[in-house]
Amino acid sequence: MSWVEIGSETELRELLGEVMPRAATKDRPRLHERDREWLANSPFCLIATSDADGNCDVSPKGDPAGFTYVIDDTTIAIPDRPGNRRADGFRNILKNPHVGLIYLIPGRNETLRLNGRARLIREAPFFDDMIVKGHRPQLALVVEIEQIFFHCAKAFLRSGLWKPDRWAEDSLPSHATLVKDVQKVEETLEQLENYYGETYAKKLYG
Numbered sequence: 001m002s003w004v005e006i007g008s009e010t011e012l013r014e015l016l017g018e019v020m021p022r023a024a025t026k027d028r029p030r031l032h033e034r035d036r037e038w039l040a041n042s043p044f045c046l047i048a049t050s051d052a053d054g055n056c057d058v059s060p061k062g063d064p065a066g067f068t069y070v071i072d073d074t075t076i077a078i079p080d081r082p083g084n085r086r087a088d089g090f091r092n093i094l095k096n097p098h099v100g101l102i103y104l105i106p107g108r109n110e111t112l113r114l115n116g117r118a119r120l121i122r123e124a125p126f127f128d129d130m131i132v133k134g135h136r137p138q139l140a141l142v143v144e145i146e147q148i149f150f151h152c153a154k155a156f157l158r159s160g161l162w163k164p165d166r167w168a169e170d171s172l173p174s175h176a177t178l179v180k181d182v183q184k185v186e187e188t189l190e191q192l193e194n195y196y197g198e199t200y201a202k203k204l205y206g
Helices: 009-016 034-043 086-094 124-130 153-159 175-183 188-195
Strands: 043-049 055-061 067-071 075-081 098-104 110-122 140-151
Touching: 034 043, 034 110, 034 140, 043 086, 067 098, 075 124, 086 110, 098 140, 124 140, 124 175
Parallel strands: none
Antiparallel strands: 043 055, 043 098, 067 075, 075 140, 098 110, 110 140
């Protein structure tokens, strides 16, 4: 069977149908108290960015629950922590400020979605409120909210994401093995296993 591509929104609507009224009206431009509660309980989010040419990146961010600092009803800040220094998403933001975020809470099948414009801030008074294990962030991502809404649970229910009996941890090799197999690295597998082993978690903030 040959591929049949959709080339217009009209074709898309003919296939999917019209937006459900409840879905069409759920987005809002300001934080509701329920949004604040979700952010206070979320330890993890995904940040989608693209550069000026549309090349995309999605980066995970995680910290103790409530790591996202709420500045006001339309502005939040996300602290940066020590990482691999690629800064793919940050470099994109310098060229294109549009970002999309998804906030997760373990065990919950809904997510909080947020779209807006981002800036990179290297110093601000609220940095003192984002210290974790003695680590004060060098920079923060400040997002001016344009759209925010709760996303339904269907994807999580279909995937069984939080169901341990659906997990496949033992079916894949260790991260060290993956790195050795797909990257050109100088370290031996033993050295990589040691690097990504028990001491890895001790280097999260330093």
